[in-house]
Amino acid sequence: MKSQPGNRLRAAQAADRHWPQPTALVDHVSARVPRLLLVDDDRLHLKSLSALLRAAGYEATPVDSACGAMQKLQGSEFDLVLLDLRMPGQGGNAVMEHIQTASVDVAVIVVSGESRIDAAIGALRRRADDFVRKPYLPADLLRSIEHTLQRRRLLIENRSMAQQLEHSERLYRHLVDSSPDMIYMLDAQGRFTFVNDRFESLLGIERDSLIGRHYSSVIQDDDLPAARYVFHERRVGDRAARNVELRLRPLSLLPAQPDASSGFKTLLFNSVAMYGPTMPLEGGGASTYGGTYGVARDLTERKRAEERISHQAYHDILTDLPNRILFRDRLEVAMLQAMRSGCELAVMFIDLDRFKMVNDTLGHLLGDDLLKEAASRLKDVLRAGDTLARLGGDEFIIMLPRLGSREDAAVVARKILECLQFPFVLAEHEVRISASIGISVYPVHGTTIDQLLAHADIAMYRVKADGKNGHCFFRADMLDASQYKLSLDRGLRLALERGELEMFYQPQIDVRTGRIIGAEGLMRWRHPDRGLLTASEFLPFAEEVGLIVPISDWMLETVCRDLSEWTALGADDVTLAINLSPQYLERGDFVRKLVEAQGRWGFAMSRIEVEITENVSIRNPQHVIDQLNMLCRLGVSVAIDDFGTGYASLAYLHRFPIRTVKIDQSFVREILHAQGHCPVVLAIISMATGLGMNVIAEGVETTEESAYLEQAGCPRMQGFLFYSALANAEFMSLLAEQTAGRRPASWHGHHRSGGQGRLLFES
Numbered sequence: 001m002k003s004q005p006g007n008r009l010r011a012a013q014a015a016d017r018h019w020p021q022p023t024a025l026v027d028h029v030s031a032r033v034p035r036l037l038l039v040d041d042d043r044l045h046l047k048s049l050s051a052l053l054r055a056a057g058y059e060a061t062p063v064d065s066a067c068g069a070m071q072k073l074q075g076s077e078f079d080l081v082l083l084d085l086r087m088p089g090q091g092g093n094a095v096m097e098h099i100q101t102a103s104v105d106v107a108v109i110v111v112s113g114e115s116r117i118d119a120a121i122g123a124l125r126r127r128a129d130d131f132v133r134k135p136y137l138p139a140d141l142l143r144s145i146e147h148t149l150q151r152r153r154l155l156i157e158n159r160s161m162a163q164q165l166e167h168s169e170r171l172y173r174h175l176v177d178s179s180p181d182m183i184y185m186l187d188a189q190g191r192f193t194f195v196n197d198r199f200e201s202l203l204g205i206e207r208d209s210l211i212g213r214h215y216s217s218v219i220q221d222d223d224l225p226a227a228r229y230v231f232h233e234r235r236v237g238d239r240a241a242r243n244v245e246l247r248l249r250p251l252s253l254l255p256a257q258p259d260a261s262s263g264f265k266t267l268l269f270n271s272v273a274m275y276g277p278t279m280p281l282e283g284g285g286a287s288t289y290g291g292t293y294g295v296a297r298d299l300t301e302r303k304r305a306e307e308r309i310s311h312q313a314y315h316d317i318l319t320d321l322p323n324r325i326l327f328r329d330r331l332e333v334a335m336l337q338a339m340r341s342g343c344e345l346a347v348m349f350i351d352l353d354r355f356k357m358v359n360d361t362l363g364h365l366l367g368d369d370l371l372k373e374a375a376s377r378l379k380d381v382l383r384a385g386d387t388l389a390r391l392g393g394d395e396f397i398i399m400l401p402r403l404g405s406r407e408d409a410a411v412v413a414r415k416i417l418e419c420l421q422f423p424f425v426l427a428e429h430e431v432r433i434s435a436s437i438g439i440s441v442y443p444v445h446g447t448t449i450d451q452l453l454a455h456a457d458i459a460m461y462r463v464k465a466d467g468k469n470g471h472c473f474f475r476a477d478m479l480d481a482s483q484y485k486l487s488l489d490r491g492l493r494l495a496l497e498r499g500e501l502e503m504f505y506q507p508q509i510d511v512r513t514g515r516i517i518g519a520e521g522l523m524r525w526r527h528p529d530r531g532l533l534t535a536s537e538f539l540p541f542a543e544e545v546g547l548i549v550p551i552s553d554w555m556l557e558t559v560c561r562d563l564s565e566w567t568a569l570g571a572d573d574v575t576l577a578i579n580l581s582p583q584y585l586e587r588g589d590f591v592r593k594l595v596e597a598q599g600r601w602g603f604a605m606s607r608i609e610v611e612i613t614e615n616v617s618i619r620n621p622q623h624v625i626d627q628l629n630m631l632c633r634l635g636v637s638v639a640i641d642d643f644g645t646g647y648a649s650l651a652y653l654h655r656f657p658i659r660t661v662k663i664d665q666s667f668v669r670e671i672l673h674a675q676g677h678c679p680v681v682l683a684i685i686s687m688a689t690g691l692g693m694n695v696i697a698e699g700v701e702t703t704e705e706s707a708y709l710e711q712a713g714c715p716r717m718q719g720f721l722f723y724s725a726l727a728n729a730e731f732m733s734l735l736a737e738q739t740a741g742r743r744p745a746s747w748h749g750h751h752r753s754g755g756q757g758r759l760l761f762e763s
Contacts, residue, residue: 107152504727518574
């Protein structure tokens with residue numbers, strides 16, 4: 001039987017001072033005042049109960065039916081339902097079933113006048129949090145409400161903590177599995193108990209297949225001793241961590257595939273020993289070793305990059321041969337071994353002949369192909385213990401340790417020359433090259449690395465000077481020639497600065513009139529120690545060391561100045577022939593410089609004759625033709641010097657704008673030995689005359705030679721029979737006599753001094 005509302009109200013008021021105060025009226029999770037739904041069909045009870053709960057600090061929402069309660073639960077959030085069981089229509093049990101079915105998150109306290117135990121049991125089975133019988137004391141009800149809300153708060157907090165723990169575990173698992181490093185654990189026997197996903201991506205096997213396997217199944221055999229030391233050493237304290245590089249073989253767990261060194265992965269293992277609860281803090285005592293855990297970082301790419309960098313530092317990139325640094329290291333070791341054993345070793349300096357021509361003609365790409373193919377052939381003729389290195393360009397060097405005799409080195413040199421004699425096929429071009437090889441032997445030719453290299457280099461240049469395509473051993477007399485070249489190099493550079501170069505002029509004579517019709521400019525070097533040097537003693541070396549352009553610039557300025565002085569004497573019909581180096585004609589911008597010199601000194605371009613040799617256009621004939629055509633348009637004439645001694649004389653006569661042909665002195669000397677018949681000289685004169693060209697013979701030294709040439713149709717000559725090369729002052733004296741009218745009617749005789757003849761003229 002339900003209690004009267006008035007009695008309940010009085011009882012509540014009497015017990016007001018004994019009510020326990022809620023410890024937390026604000027929900028810990030939602031941070032709001034707890035909301036209570038009051039469900040009872042007794043409206044007076046609802047009213048008094050609402051007043052009681054509001055006075056206690058709760059937010060109370062009354063509803064007088066089960067249907068109304070279920071509607072409220074669907075539309076609003078409540079923390080607690082105070083539910084009466086017996087109501088018209090659907091009762092409190094229907095509300096609790098709705099809460100379970102709809103998964104409404106709310107606590108339930110049944111407040112009912114049912115006295116039967118079955119009602120309380122049924123309510124608890126429907127997951128009611130408490131059962132309060134009517135009539136009740138307000139303090140008891142408030143205490144039940146507080147306890148229920150407290151349990152709810154704890155439940156929500158526990159649920160939140162569980163969610164956070166689950167999230168943390170998922171995050172931890174994600175971080176571990178997504179780590180770029182491998183994370184692992186080994187038990188005390190060295191078997192894997194945990195690995196992250198990185199093992200699978202790195203080794204190419206499933207992570208589960210590693211669990212229970214011993215670490216030795218993935219460690220490369222050579223690294224197993226280091227692995228045993230790291231994974232089994234019992235370390236504690238600051239010494240517990242241990243770093244070591246180990247190589248893993250990802251294919252070793254796949255029986256169908258063989259192991260391969262190329263598949264090794266290099267890892268840096270940071271390993272830490274694990275101990276049980278009995279581990280001492282710092283010091284002695286028993287401890288339980290539980291295994292190892294740690295992190296392994298993949299160093300494979302870094303190691304490969306380091307190896308590539310190291311390899312490139314000691315090897316030539318094009319041919320993959322050892323470079324100079326590695327060669328010197330190996331040579332130093334070999335010299336120590338030779339010194340201890342008393343054996344000899346050889347150093348061979350190799351320079352490829354005609355490589356520059358191939359490189360310039362076919363291009364650098366095919367030139368590189370030629371170098372690689374040549375390097376391959378050189379390696380094929382060497383022993384396993386020999387070292388072949390590339391110094392750069394077309395220069396190679398070989399070390400031959402443990403020589404039985406010097407003949408062994410000569411045999412290798414002959415094999416090298418033999419292997420290079422076969423043609424190289426480069427993009428459908430067939431190319432032939434040879435080599436110049438210089439050899440030095442330890443300890444006979446040097447006891448240091450630099451001595452052996454320098455002496456082999458000197459011997460190689462001797463082979464070059466002797467015609468290339470050969471080999472020779474270093475000799476002491478070669479060193480003198482090399483030192484002479486060094487002094488020549490230094491002296492030539494100073495000669496330009498000090499004004500030691502001079503121009504001499506050898507007159508060219510028309511033997512029919514005896515007049516000087518021209519002169520050939522010949523350079524001389526007044527050396528401070530060696531006296532007057534001819535052009536042949538230093539100009540070839542100037543071309544070799546790159547000084548020919550500045551020297552030729554000096555020559556051009558000097559001859560143009562001298563030519564203007566001849567003009568001032570009245571000798572405006574005397575021509576000047578100058579020899580041009582092929583390098584200067586190709587690189588020196590000669591035409592522009594000649595025009596500028598004419599502007600400064602004022603002479604007729606027709607008085608200049610440029611002498612070229614037949615090898616002037618081997619590399620770039622069209623460029624040379626264009627240069628010579630520009631000279632001809634300016635009025636400069638072109639002469640071909642040393643005609644008949646080169647490669648393609650007949651072709652040159654048609655392709656180049658040549659006005660004068662000079663008969664080389666080697667053919668002139670044959671006149672005396674040919675007993676009055678020299679067909680080569682006759683052919684040259686006939687050919688030039690037929691083409692409308694001038695002919696001049698050089699190197700004429702006897703009257704017999706002069707008479708033969710004049711009779712054959714060559715009246716223009718130069719040589720010691722007439723004049724030697726004269727300094728400009730002497731030559732100008734001759735020009736002054738000639739312009740003064742003192743011209744000989746005939747040759748009365750000639751004067752010789754020191755083997756150099758000069759013809760005396762009579763007026």
